[in-house]
Amino acid sequence: MSSATKNCNRCKGAFVFTDVEIVCGSCGVVSDEKIVDCSVDYENIGMEINGGRTGPPANPMYHNGVASEISQTGRDASGRNLRGENKSMMNRLITWDKRGKSSGTKTRNISNLEITRIAEVLSISEQTKQRGAKIFRMCEGFKMLRGRSAKVFSAACLYAACRESGLSKTLTDFSKVGFFRRQDLAAYYRLIVRVCDIKTKVVSPISYVSRIASNVDPPLSVAIQKSAIKLLEKLNDSKAGKDPIAFAAAALYHVCQSKNLRHTQRVMGMAAGVTEVTIRNRINDIRKELCIEEKFKIEQ
Numbered sequence: 667m668s669s670a671t672k673n674c675n676r677c678k679g680a681f682v683f684t685d686v687e688i689v690c691g692s693c694g695v696v697s698d699e700k701i702v703d704c705s706v707d708y709e710n711i712g713m714e715i716n717g718g719r720t721g722p723p724a725n726p727m728y729h730n731g732v733a734s735e736i737s738q739t740g741r742d743a744s745g746r747n748l749r750g751e752n753k754s755m756m757n758r759l760i761t762w763d764k765r766g767k768s769s770g771t772k773t774r775n776i777s778n779l780e781i782t783r784i785a786e787v788l789s790i791s792e793q794t795k796q797r798g799a800k801i802f803r804m805c806e807g808f809k810m811l812r813g814r815s816a817k818v819f820s821a822a823c824l825y826a827a828c829r830e831s832g833l834s835k836t837l838t839d840f841s842k843v844g845f846f847r848r849q850d851l852a853a854y855y856r857l858i859v860r861v862c863d864i865k866t867k868v869v870s871p872i873s874y875v876s877r878i879a880s881n882v883d884p885p886l887s888v889a890i891q892k893s894a895i896k897l898l899e900k901l902n903d904s905k906a907g908k909d910p911i912a913f914a915a916a917a918l919y920h921v922c923q924s925k926n927l928r929h930t931q932r933v934m935g936m937a938a939g940v941t942e943v944t945i946r947n948r949i950n951d952i953r954k955e956l957c958i959e960e961k962f963k964i965e966q
């Protein structure tokens with residue numbers, strides 16, 4: 667189809683341009699199929715070096731050479747053993763394939779696998795997953811992986827990506843899925859945030875309420891969750907700089923107490939993954955602020 671004609675040849679109807687084809691709006695004749703993806707690669711805008719690339723944006727989870735791996739079975743596609751000149755040629759190819767790959771390929775493979783696995787278990791979105799992989803590449807660039815576990819480090823990168831997008835996933839979640847110490851993960855995470863200059867969002871305690879409520883045994887009703895959220899919205903001063911999970915648990919406990927439910931602080935702490943002492947402190951904070959509010963009302 668020549669691009670000059672804007673109307674259908676058969677019925678003179680207007681064309682509809684979709685991503686893959688050009689269709690007549692009235693009779694439905696497919697006028698042309700676009701084969702080339704003309705969308706702009708947004709990753710490279712402003713960068714003259716790699717500019718001019720078409721197609722969808724590059725995925726940091728995959729890079730050249732990771733997807734292809736020459737098997738070492740010594741057999742061809744139909745399963746017959748390789749012999750003679752073919753065999754020696756394949757051996758040479760395998761050797762040069764190994765040499766050609768950069769030294770970081772193995773680490774990157776481990777990190778990709780670990781990031782994908784954790785993201786699957788914790789149901790983290792594709793976008794956050796890719797951001798995690800990108801942070802890992804950044805850390806590689808800063809040579810931060812020397813003497814550190816690649817598995818834990820990739821988990822910390824994914825956690826940093828979660829914090830950046832404001833997802834309410836906890837360090838405990840990650841350490842449970844990844845089978846490593848929470849302290850290691852926290853230390854790596856702090857390092858990543860500092861070196862890569864990642865802007866983390868403050869997670870609101872409200873986003874943890876429903877999760878803690880369903881973890882408690884027996885689970886708390888939606889009405890209690892709603893009043894806990896209302897309570898958290900009301901509190902302003904005491905929230906600053908405190909662990910949001912403990913705050914959510916404390917608010918739930920406070921609501922339970924006011925409705926004569928016998929959930930202990932220990933049960934709340936276990937459901938939220940924090941200690942009893944922390945919850946007790948937060949409860950005291952909440953009670954203090956509520957007291958001040960009531961006094962203020964009476965004075966008025």
Ligand SMILES: [Zn+2]
Binds near residue numbers: 676690
């Ligand atoms: Zn037509």
